[in-house]
Amino acid sequence: MQEFKSGFVSIIGRTNVGKSTLMNALAKEKVSIITNKVQTTRTAIKAIVNREHSQIVFIDTPGIHKPKNKLGKIMVETATDSLTDVDVILFVVEANAKAEIGKGDRFLLEKLKEKKRNVILIINKIDKIKKEVLAKMIETYRVEYDFKAVIPTIALKEKGIEDILIEIEKYLPIGPAYYSEDEYTDQTERQLAEEVIREKALKLLDQEVPHGLYVEIEKLKQRKTTKGEQIYDIEAVIYCLKKSHKGIIIGKNGSMLKRIGQYARQDLEEMFGIKVNLQLWVKVKEDWIENDQIVNKFNTLSSKKSRK
Ligand SMILES: Nc1nc2c(ncn2[C@@H]2O[C@H](COP(=O)(O)OP(=O)(O)OP(=O)(O)O)[C@@H](O)[C@H]2O)c(=O)[nH]1
Ligand SMILES: [Mg+2]
Structure with missing residues (x-):
């Protein structure tokens, strides 16, 4: 065997x-x-x-x-x-x-x-x-x-x-599985959602704007609609570096933010297999890219489950 x-x-x-x-x-x-x-x-x-x-x-x-x-x-x-x-x-x-x-x-x-x-x-x-x-x-x-x-x-x-x-x-050593068979990633639904929103912003925006973004999910909750349908309510904030960037992300009459939201929602619905109601906000957080507290959370390697 x-x-x-x-x-x-x-x-x-x-x-x-x-x-x-x-x-x-x-x-x-x-x-x-x-x-x-x-x-x-x-x-x-x-x-x-x-x-x-x-x-x-x-x-x-x-x-x-x-x-x-x-x-x-x-x-x-x-x-x-x-x-x-x-x-x-x-x-x-x-x-x-x-x-x-x-x-x-x-x-x-x-x-x-x-x-x-x-x-x-x-x-x-x-x-x-x-x-x-x-x-x-x-x-x-x-x-x-x-x-x-x-x-x-x-x-x-x-x-x-x-x-x-x-x-x-x-080249793998003999040993048992680290994760159960139904897990395909170590990322939480929250992290997956943040990344999908960031992906759409990166794709739709140009120059330095998208690289200065990070996304934070503020709410992710399932609810039953009045028709008895399951739906995910997701609320997220897109943080950017400058006030001028905020204007670009929102776009004329909110058109850019709407597009980011539409594309993200499509992906999220496919990913989670459930209807999604997505609401996005844009906020400025100057210089976050140099802020230890914020950028350290991107260094996930040490904090996540690796070898048991
Ligand atoms: N022509 C071609 N393009 C590819 C291929 N594989 C990936 N790409 C494209 O290369 C680009 C970068 O792909 P990513 O997978 O994001 O690259 P990455 O190495 O993860 O990039 P970073 O996360 O920025 O380090 C995308 O536009 C892909 O569609 C390939 O085999 N052929
Ligand atoms: Mg990559």
Whole structure:
């Protein structure tokens, strides 16, 4: 009989390479939010994948970038901290036409060399390059590090996903499941809702406005309507850095906020499988991005259940 295995797998890489897209594809669930903007993921987010002979706990992490504020610093720390105490690391890089190793990737490679862990290199977005370039990229990286495997993927189209799962299983220790089978993430409904609202704001807003946002759910409660239907009442505040940003988020006659709310509600209804009544407010909290008390709550890695 095949013995059951379980373990933790950290997904790391530069910002915007497709880590969250990859994790959602691995989990077959929307756990982490995705946008085409940099620095989308802010905290370590777990997705649990149950297989016949294993349970794999993935940790999606904020992208590596040059931090410009305290929030950024905490984000990069969260990502690098996640390299410790995991069984496998998925190092995700983006396919590029020059087959080069960029600065951010080089920084991570050096970190990986210090850690001596099982590292699988994922070359994502291979839909953007030619086959010859991919071969060159694999070679360039292989020279730098003794990867357990190199797997090219198109996370967006869920290509290469099963290969990753099979490869990871080889390096997991024998052990029981950490989470019960019906759990697919460690995030609460409140956190999932906050992230979905932030995703829509990130997607709809431009320039520096979306990066200065954070969302807080103030109310999340189920109720029965007069028709006997179950509905979720969700009230949330979108905090921004400046008064001028507040105006942009609300938009002309409230049009922007309405759009953010509409898109978020659609996703939330799908996610929770129940009707949602969503109300959004916008408030200014100047300089929160440099405020220790606020940004420290984004450093979730140490405070959350990891190994039991
Ligand atoms: N062409 C292409 N685009 C992809 C692929 N995978 C992801 N993307 C896109 O890349 C962008 C970034 O994806 P994310 O998953 O948010 O990237 P991330 O690495 O989690 O980014 P951060 O959280 O900011 O570090 C999105 O627009 C995705 O749709 C892929 O295989 N091919
Ligand atoms: Mg992400």
